[in-house]
Amino acid sequence: MTEHHKADTPRDQTVALVLGSGGARGYAHIGVIEELEARGYRVVAISGCSMGAVIGGVFAAGQLAAYRDWVCRLDYVDVLKLIDVTWSPMGAMRANKVMDKLESLIGDTRIEDLAIAVTTLATDLTRQREVWFQSGSLLEAIRASIAIPGVITPVHRGDQVLVDGGLLNPLPITPTVSAQADFVLAVNVTAHSPLPVTLEELLPPDEAAQEQAREQSREAAGSSVASWIGGVRGATRRLFDGLGSSDPAADTGARRKVVDEALERGRREWGRLDMVLASFDITQAALAKYKVAGYPPDVLIEVPKTVCGAYEFHRAEALICLGRHLTVEALDRFEGRTHPG
Numbered sequence: 001m002t003e004h005h006k007a008d009t010p011r012d013q014t015v016a017l018v019l020g021s022g023g024a025r026g027y028a029h030i031g032v033i034e035e036l037e038a039r040g041y042r043v044v045a046i047s048g049c050s051m052g053a054v055i056g057g058v059f060a061a062g063q064l065a066a067y068r069d070w071v072c073r074l075d076y077v078d079v080l081k082l083i084d085v086t087w088s089p090m091g092a093m094r095a096n097k098v099m100d101k102l103e104s105l106i107g108d109t110r111i112e113d114l115a116i117a118v119t120t121l122a123t124d125l126t127r128q129r130e131v132w133f134q135s136g137s138l139l140e141a142i143r144a145s146i147a148i149p150g151v152i153t154p155v156h157r158g159d160q161v162l163v164d165g166g167l168l169n170p171l172p173i174t175p176t177v178s179a180q181a182d183f184v185l186a187v188n189v190t191a192h193s194p195l196p197v198t199l200e201e202l203l204p205p206d207e208a209a210q211e212q213a214r215e216q217s218r219e220a221a222g223s224s225v226a227s228w229i230g231g232v233r234g235a236t237r238r239l240f241d242g243l244g245s246s247d248p249a250a251d252t253g254a255r256r257k258v259v260d261e262a263l264e265r266g267r268r269e270w271g272r273l274d275m276v277l278a279s280f281d282i283t284q285a286a287l288a289k290y291k292v293a294g295y296p297p298d299v300l301i302e303v304p305k306t307v308c309g310a311y312e313f314h315r316a317e318a319l320i321c322l323g324r325h326l327t328v329e330a331l332d333r334f335e336g337r338t339h340p341g
Contacts, residue, residue, distance in 0.1 A: 026051025
């Protein structure tokens with residue numbers, strides 16, 4: 001950062017924004033953008049992948065407020081309703097319901113028509129390289145960028161098989177190097193932490209208390225992960241109990257065996273999904289460190305990957321607050337105000 005930058009007021013400065021991948025933790029990007037706008041900084045370029053591509057694209061299309069309102073209303077059950085499971089060997093989910101919502105917000109917007117220069121990243125499995133979307137359908141670019149390998153089905157474009165950009169570049173700083181901006185601000189939401197850090201520990205005390213109250217309310221309403229899985233198992237058992245021949249007694253043993261096998265498969269699938277997401281987080285955290293070392297941004301905001309699971313999309317409100325809180329601290333340091341740590 002130059003002395004000239006220190007002398008400028010925020011309203012005189014432009015910023016190139018790098019929004020990293022990280023599942024639900026990417027909601028912190030919303031808080032980052034809100035604080036930048038509140039201080040008068042003008043975003044002129046955005047580079048993002050996975051959740052960063054979603055938030056960056058929606059913001060550039062002028063629909064961030066509507067998207068924020070939607071995600072903050074989602075509880076755990078609402079999030080589960082958005083999951084459209086498929087038996088495809090290419091991934092467990094299609095993401096059609098989420099994309100339908102995004103389509104209602106951004107429609108057929110083309111990247112080259114946006115007022116902000118936007119780059120979204122995907123990974124081409126065929127050629128094993130990054131793919132930068134800087135023109136064409138914004139919706140298609142986002143869909144390709146969020147396709148977590150093995151979890152969300154990939155996008156096929158010609159001979160390309162496109163998956164999550166975070167596979168190769170979870171913090172895509174490179175596309176912003178040529179941006180005509182006063183400084184680069186990068187948001188890493190898969191930051192490595194030597195010790196587990198909770199979301200509540202990082203929030204200001206009043207916000208932490210509110211999030212604890214929300215979590216208690218969710219548990220009281222039976223919206224926890226454990227209760228939901230229990231409900232699915234119960235529904236599965238009732239479904240199988242309703243099938244069979246006209247002789248229930250003769251089929252009891254066979255039905256019970258089928259149910260038990262189905263439940264065991266369910267337990268294995270949930271364990272496998274957790275393993276895939278946790279492994280992806282670890283890999284992205286390591287890659288992001290190399291990207292920061294290679295192209296150090298002027299301002300770096302890091303959200304530890306331990307604050308929540310990649311799929312905890314029902315915690316949007318607290319994660320947005322966290323993003324804004326960390327941005328306040330980072331920009332205060334950048335502007336020479338407070339927070340020397």
